[in-house]
Amino acid sequence: MAEIMTVFVTVGNPDDGLALGRALVEEKLVACVNMIPQVRSIYWWKEEVCEEQEVLLVMKTPASLYDSLQSRIRQLHPYEVPEIVALPIVKGLPDYLNWVVDSTSQR
Secondary structure (H helix, E strand, O other), rough: OOOOEEEEEEOHHHHHHHHHHHHHOOOOOOOOOEHHHHEEEEEEEEEEEEEEEEEEEEEEEEEEHHHHHHHHHHHHOOOOOOOEEEEEEOOOOHHHHHHHHHHHOOO
């Protein structure tokens, strides 16, 4: 079975999340994007502590597509340095994991 990853990306508002998520699904770089609204982020940026409301995008994709996915997110994302963090899925329902592969294989 192919290695599958969960990729986390934050955006500043739901419209940006919807546009980014839809583009990545339509381009078959990810099988699915879940949007979690109203995430509160506290972080260092340019020598100061910032606090913002963001939307968290949770994406599922084969690891083999990660480099292309990261590149496309950087092209489409409005942030200067977007959060793009990927974690391997260690276990999962085989039917679901196969669906992730099938949903991204016709690129």
